[in-house]
Amino acid sequence: MENLQLIIPELFISIMIMFLLIFGVFKKNSSQLVYNLTTVSLVAALALIINLDTQIQSSLFNNSYNIDSLARFMKILLILSGIFVMLSSSKYIQISKISKIEYPILILCSILGMMVMISSNDLIVFYMGLELQSLALYVLASFNRDNLLSTESGLKYFVLSALSSGLLLYGCSLIYGFSETTNFNQIMINTKEIEYGLTFGIVFILVGLAFKISAVPFHMWAPDVYQGSPTSVTVFFALLPKIAALTVFIRFLYIPFYELGDQWQMIIIFLSIASMVFGAVAAIGQKNLKRLIAYSSISHMGYALAGLSTGTMQGVQSSITYITIYLVMNLAFFSCLFMLKRNDEYYENIDDLSGLSKNHPLLSLSLLVVLFSLAGIPPLAGFFAKFYIFVAVINEKMYFLAIVGLLATVIAAFYYLRIIKIIYFDPEKEKFESKHNLGLKFTLVTSTFFILAYFIYPSGIVDIISEININ
């Protein structure tokens, strides 16, 4: 029973899911209330996680569930992002008429699945978490069921994701076959020799994971799903699953197969370079902001993978820093997107931004900051994210990766600049509404301030992350 204390946050969220489901079904017209209660329960879960003893490093349930510094940090990140997503999108779901009780509950389910993924130390536990989060996401993607694009994106995501889950499961079974265990630590002990079956297993699992973080060449679903889903779901897609999948990436590569680094390193480098370059090039021609941000996040995942490919603790930490800053930047970007509203209609084409700076100077300034930061221009936070990655990469003398990555930033800078050009240099259009709810404003201000002021005290986050240790 002592162990259960350590998974109180997970237990709490599970109980809340059940409670809210019953509550929502029996109380009429309670969708907004359930939504708010969900936000509150996320805050409570955050408090519970922070409240856990930081010193504890323990493995529960027959060593299949890890509570360590990595899990703790990633869970805090996850739930914080969840809270901000909920805060910023509350108005959107009302106006888009998708405010149903199922919506926040599905989000909670998905978050619970991700928490399980983050802590998993066992192939089966990991797969369970993955499926829990994916199933919720399929429904969320097609939540706007009267919209053709939304249903299409849900179906597309479902079919492709099922395929990748199948591959992943096949990889798991191969690894089980060759190592006689599903536990990560045991796998490490049992696999001293390299066997083909094992390598295939690793590759299949990496394919499945690469699909989840939409790394090239497993990215095809991302642009369509990003564009088709309701924006409130897109922001969820852009942030939370990435955290969970990256954590699994870290655990999977650095615990069971750390010794087999030369087996997977080339794969990760390839995924990384392909994502960075493809994401940067493909985004140039986009006209829809959500589609563009999908390609941009493909590119960003390439950088996060570059950190992982080093095979060093420093690389892992740089990836975690990268994903943290990436989250904030995307949150700020989507908050701006939520503000492009006129007569209860949301606008999401790049052309709609034309001349925004004349009518909405503050909103344009935030977008300017966010876009320059996404492009990685100093002194904004995005630069530091890339900087840490390249410090780790160059330390391992992987100059090719570093130079390709930096050249990709120049290509990427082009399309970010194009948006800035449209905002600042082009003739103005009709005004958007300037009244927004408090949560949205709060999200935008906090995230923009973080991006702008990051350079004043960059050590803060780095110090926290440098304490993260696997094993």
Add this chain to the structure above:
Amino acid sequence: MNFPILSSLILLPTIGALFIFFVRSSNSQYQSSKYVALFITLANFFLSLYLWIVFDKSIVDFQFVEEREWISGFVNYKVGVDGISILFILLTTFITPICVITVNATIKNRLKDFLIAILILETFMIGVFCSLDLVVFYLFFEAGLIPMFLIIGIWGGERRVYSAFKFFLYTLLGSVLMLVAIISIYWISGTTDVIKLYELGIDAKYQNLLWLAFFSSFAVKTPMWPVHTWLPDAHVEAPTAGSVLLAAILLKMAGYGFIRFSLGLFPDASLYFVPLVYTLSLIAIIYTSLVALMQEDMKKLIAYSSVAHMGFVTLGIFTMTQQGIEGSIFQMISHGLVSAALFLCVGVVYDRLHTRLINRYGGLVSIMPRYAIVFMVFTLGALGLPGTSGFIGELLVLMGAFKKNILVATIASLGVILGAAYMLWLYKRIIFGKLINEDVKKMVDLKRFEIVTLWLLVLPIIFFGFYPEPLINSIEVSVANIIDVNDLDKINKLALGE
């Protein structure tokens, strides 16, 4: 040193910008935000002047050094000045208020935003010149792109979008390799602190590649032939104040970088690449001078002349002699003043006639005599007439070059003649000749604020032309130190076989 004077220099403009940003805008307050900006920039100028006065010119070491932990265990925020950087800081703080004064006539919309951009840019420019850590330097160096991109893009001319993009992407492309080099230096030497790196030195086997990475960034920024093509576009489209800042200060960042980092950190590699730099510099001097001769657009002509002048600068730096480097620094300061002045002059007539085509003008001397006088001084300054600051710089550079390579020096001297040709011809076509155009006849002579700004620039150009001592005095020890510390003399002698 208790009072963080350099950090105040860096931060003051940003504080001013924040102040302007947070004051609610209404049309009546446009003027007041201008006064705030002027006040802040002037305060910064006097602060840097004070810095120059208390600065001990006889000491080799960096002075007013401030160090604070920044990225823990990795990079420290470290700033300090020596005799070279202090001059560039002074130049920056001198030119910025002049730019602020000129906004009156040139900027019609979004004045507040423009002032904010200029103030932020000043922060970054000063930061570049006093940072003593490679990462901090890179940060400021790159950050300057953001305000400049906006200045060209928002307030620029017809092809501003193209120019802004070209400017941004060219410079960014050049700089990313420098970032790789900086991080590599960290892993090779264990620090990015410039002072420590001077002491440690960098292993010769890495120097060539690192040098090339830095070169790719500085060459684009200088700009050297053949990566100079962004400059004419950027200059032509930028508003007057933007052109002034670009020509006077942003280009100097690269020259400063060459001295501080390329020579300072990689002496062996610098020596190895001397032929490359000589060749590119000579092509820049001769080729762009010829191109300048053919220009029909005034700003483009001056932009190409900048490339030629910067050719002298790079040539002088890589002679690696006391005279050559001093000459380069002097040339940079002088060019900072002269090119700023020339762009202001173009701005003056552009505001009246709204064209920069040379053949639309002619005969201005009879209707704008005051303008003709100041323009003459700047023309002569640009072509390096004795008695103007331009002469001292070119003379010293050529002296340094003659010491090393007579052929190179001779070809470079040809550039001086070409420089005289295009500048005088420009002057002739604009100021003299027949007054044919009806519009030109209606032009009015200089207004009061134009007189102030232009004469403020005339004074130092002539003063330093006759009495270069204060500047030379300030850089002498530091330049000697750079040559000394890296045994450039010894290497030179070895190379000459003595």
